[in-house]
Amino acid sequence: MSAAMVSADVVLLDSVLLGPLEIRTDTVITFPAGLPGFVTLRRFALVETQRDDLVWLQSVDDAGLTFLLADPFALVPGFEVELPAADLAALGGADANQALLVLTVVQLDGGLPTAANLQSPVVIDRERRVGRQVVLPDSRYGMHHPIAIG
Numbered sequence: 584m585s586a587a588m589v590s591a592d593v594v595l596l597d598s599v600l601l602g603p604l605e606i607r608t609d610t611v612i613t614f615p616a617g618l619p620g621f622v623t624l625r626r627f628a629l630v631e632t633q634r635d636d637l638v639w640l641q642s643v644d645d646a647g648l649t650f651l652l653a654d655p656f657a658l659v660p661g662f663e664v665e666l667p668a669a670d671l672a673a674l675g676g677a678d679a680n681q682a683l684l685v686l687t688v689v690q691l692d693g694g695l696p697t698a699a700n701l702q703s704p705v706v707i708d709r710e711r712r713v714g715r716q717v718v719l720p721d722s723r724y725g726m727h728h729p730i731a732i733g
Contacts, residue, residue: 586643598641600649601630611643612707614714615673619703624648627714629707637732638685640705652685653699658730659686666706670717674708683707687716691727698727 586596586606594606606628614625626643629652636657642648655662666679674682684706686699701724707714 586646594643596628596641596643596646598630598649599647601639601641604628604630604641606641606643610712612712612714614716616715618705618716621645621648637688640685651688652705653688653730653732655684655686655699655701655704658699658732659701659728662701662724664704664719664721666717667720670706670715674706674713674715675711681708681710683709688730688732689727697729697732699730700726701728702726 586594592608594608594611596604596606598604610628612627612629614627617623617625621642624642624644628641628643630639630641632638636654638652640650640652655664664684666682666684671679671682684704686701686704688699689697691697703716703718703726705714705716
């Protein structure tokens with residue numbers, strides 16, 4: 584399943600989870616290395632939700648792949664992070680203060696989204712529209728940190 588070009592400026596995608604989407608090509612985010620487990624899928628779009636602290640990351644190349652991302656600073660009290668310089672350099676020298684930092688949210692035990700991956704946040708340079716999932720050396724944070732989304 585892939586996207587269809589409607590025009591040079593818009594891609595039409597029938598997302599399995601989100602339904603029909605019109606994605607402006609100038610908003611597509613490229614993940615040069617893909618995401619872990621999905622290295623061949625490199626083009627994604629952010630799709631707003633009804634909440635300010637959550638956003639969907641929809642693959643433009645696979646309509647069946649959608650991630651829920653969360654603002655760690657809104658959902659995890661005391662969350663602090665220092666992004667490794669090598670990862671910022673891989674984003675083209677992104678400024679850590681200007682980058683969008685979000686967490687992938689997962690369902691545990693088949694219920695509502697209940698955990699976030701604090702160990703490996705997704706970092707997006709909004710200006711260059713380039714992203715990367717970063718593995719933090721900080722052992723304080725785990726891959727299944729409990730969160731409350733109500």
